[in-house]
Amino acid sequence: MKTLIIYYSRTGTTRTVASALADRLDADLAEIHCERFRTGAIRFLLAGYHSVKGNLPEIEAPKIAGDYDLVLIGTPIWTSYPSLPVRAFLAGNPKLPDRVGLFVTYGGQSDPDIAFDGMADVLKRPAEATLALKTDQVEAPGFEESLDAFVEKLNPPVTPAKAGVQDKG
Numbered sequence: 556m557k558t559l560i561i562y563y564s565r566t567g568t569t570r571t572v573a574s575a576l577a578d579r580l581d582a583d584l585a586e587i588h589c590e591r592f593r594t595g596a597i598r599f600l601l602a603g604y605h606s607v608k609g610n611l612p613e614i615e616a617p618k619i620a621g622d623y624d625l626v627l628i629g630t631p632i633w634t635s636y637p638s639l640p641v642r643a644f645l646a647g648n649p650k651l652p653d654r655v656g657l658f659v660t661y662g663g664q665s666d667p668d669i670a671f672d673g674m675a676d677v678l679k680r681p682a683e684a685t686l687a688l689k690t691d692q693v694e695a696p697g698f699e700e701s702l703d704a705f706v707e708k709l710n711p712p713v714t715p716a717k718a719g720v721q722d723k724g
């Protein structure tokens with residue numbers, strides 16, 4: 556299975572999750588870059604303001620070359636929504652494989668389902684699996700298990716029936 560992981564990360568937390576998932580799934584990584592909200596207190600406030608307003612920024616979208624079976628999209632949550640760079644990426648209607656998984660990192664103040672539902676709406680398909688990690692859960696005890704559970708949902712073990720093997724009982 557050929558997997559692509561597309562993500563945005565302002566301060567590195569979502570990048571850590573994306574890299575750990577790429578190791579597990581032997582996936583390619585593609586980062587969305589956005590100059591407008593680089594680190595700093597002023598830009599943090601700007602990001603919040605524009606996120607509430609829905610003002611999509613200019614981004615440097617990754618080029619998607621190759622036939623992928625599955626795409627994972629990762630984002631921090633901003634004001635309860637996916638981050639603006641990811642919203643801008645999805646608004647560009649990129650050509651993506653049918654199979655989608657979603658992951659978010661967040662401070663813990665929001666319901667991640669709001670961000671997941673928003674992304675699934677724009678993608679016009681449900682996510683096969685979702686993973687929401689609070690910032691302080693990333694690389695903390697239990698992190699590996701959370702990643703394993705997410706990957707398992709994306710890679711269900713092949714049962715004999717599905718593999719076309721007859722059960723002769």
Ligand SMILES: Cc1cc2nc3c(=O)[nH]c(=O)nc-3n(C[C@H](O)[C@H](O)[C@H](O)COP(=O)(O)O)c2cc1C
Pocket residue numbers: 563564565566567568569570599600602603606630631632633634635636660661662663664665689690
């Ligand atoms: C502009 C902005 C808005 C945020 N809004 C929320 C929020 O509504 N709910 C929440 O739980 N965390 C919120 N956070 C915290 C981030 O989601 C969290 O720190 C995330 O792990 C950062 O990921 P990153 O390091 O990949 O950028 C916000 C962060 C920023 C910069």
